[in-house]
Amino acid sequence: MHDHLLSLPKSDLHRHLEGAVRPATIADICRDRGVPLPTYDPDELAKIVQLSGQVADLGEFLIPFRTIKMCFTDREAIARIAFEAVEDAHLDNVSYVELRFSPEFMAFYYKLALTDVMDGIVEGIETAARRYPGTTAKMIVSISRDLSEETMRMPWPTPIELARLALDYADRGVVGLDIAGRERGYPPELFIDPFRICREAGLGITAHAGEDAGPESVRGAIESLGATRIGHGVRVVRDPEVVALVRDRGVYLELCPTSNVLTRAVESLESHPVRYLYDAGVPITINTDDPTVCNVTLTHEYELLMERFGFTPGEIGGLVAASEVAAFGRD
Ligand code: HPA
Numbered sequence: 298m299h300d301h302l303l304s305l306p307k308s309d310l311h312r313h314l315e316g317a318v319r320p321a322t323i324a325d326i327c328r329d330r331g332v333p334l335p336t337y338d339p340d341e342l343a344k345i346v347q348l349s350g351q352v353a354d355l356g357e358f359l360i361p362f363r364t365i366k367m368c369f370t371d372r373e374a375i376a377r378i379a380f381e382a383v384e385d386a387h388l389d390n391v392s393y394v395e396l397r398f399s400p401e402f403m404a405f406y407y408k409l410a411l412t413d414v415m416d417g418i419v420e421g422i423e424t425a426a427r428r429y430p431g432t433t434a435k436m437i438v439s440i441s442r443d444l445s446e447e448t449m450r451m452p453w454p455t456p457i458e459l460a461r462l463a464l465d466y467a468d469r470g471v472v473g474l475d476i477a478g479r480e481r482g483y484p485p486e487l488f489i490d491p492f493r494i495c496r497e498a499g500l501g502i503t504a505h506a507g508e509d510a511g512p513e514s515v516r517g518a519i520e521s522l523g524a525t526r527i528g529h530g531v532r533v534v535r536d537p538e539v540v541a542l543v544r545d546r547g548v549y550l551e552l553c554p555t556s557n558v559l560t561r562a563v564e565s566l567e568s569h570p571v572r573y574l575y576d577a578g579v580p581i582t583i584n585t586d587d588p589t590v591c592n593v594t595l596t597h598e599y600e601l602l603m604e605r606f607g608f609t610p611g612e613i614g615g616l617v618a619a620s621e622v623a624a625f626g627r628d
């Protein structure tokens with residue numbers, strides 16, 4: 298079954314570029330630039346940037362990104378990272394991937410211009426498109442909802458500025474806007490204006506919701522931001538009215554089974570509502586979230602569905618097709 302799922306052309310709609318950097322590349326870039334790391338041994342570094350098991354909450358899940366950010370040193374490094382992310386998608390037969398990233402998170406540590414981050418990613422994706430013409434990568438700008446001038450104690454771009462940045466790159470591969478980062482205390486309603494600007498200009502709208510907070514966060518993302526896709530959304534099951542809202546509006550949940558267990562969005566894999574949501578007619582897609590941090594491939598996530606949730610090959614085919622329909626950037 299592994300070989301069948303591997304060979305199937307798949308789409309990943311929820312993959313963070315920051316969470317997709319190869320450990321060996323973090324080591325390489327940092328060693329090259331003289332950036333100190335606890336170790337430059339890729340296997341030892343993997344133990345730091347990959348979670349070994351379930352953590353307390355999303356905040357703890359995000360700790361590896363403190364190390365990962367050390368490799369966003371310059372535009373060239375970022376281009377390499379983006380290129381390799383597409384190469385890794387290609388190696389897993391992911392023929393369409395939406396890479397999401399937080400430009401301000403990738404820029405802040407080395408005080409890069411936001412345009413250096415954007416241009417580096419565009420360059421990496423364009424190089425990969427020439428090398429792997431069967432693999433298409435698009436970009437989603439993810440505003441870090443919990444990072445701001447107040448929380449970071451340094452000059453920081455506003456959500457509106459980030460929305461405009463996303464629009465500036467709509468002709469170079471940006472197809473959507475997202476909010477990510479710690480969800481509790483940072484509800485969707487804080488981001489109405491940036492999402493309106495992007496929605497009115499035709500960008501796709503998704504938002505992390507119902508991962509670390511409850512169903513009200515999913516309702517807010519749909520009703521206040523106009524989200525047609527929801528990052529994770531697994532906690533909708535706590536409110537049948539929100540399950541019905543998602544189903545009736547045809548909003549796609551971007552489920553990431555392994556990540557959902559690691560972040561404790563669900564208590565265990567056994568209690569993951571993927572089968573329940575599917576059977577209830579809620580539109581779902583299957584994704585990786587952070588291939589490095591979660592140590593997964595998209596093939597592996599589909600394998601879980603078959604082996605642990607009894608999805609048939611026909612049902613898997615339907616889910617793969619659903620991801621193609623839900624994509625923001627397929628021409
Ligand atoms: N949720 C919120 N922020 C993130 C995630 C996630 O799953 N992965 C990387 N940043």
Ligand code: ZN
Pocket residue numbers: 311313477505528586
């Ligand atoms: Zn995510």
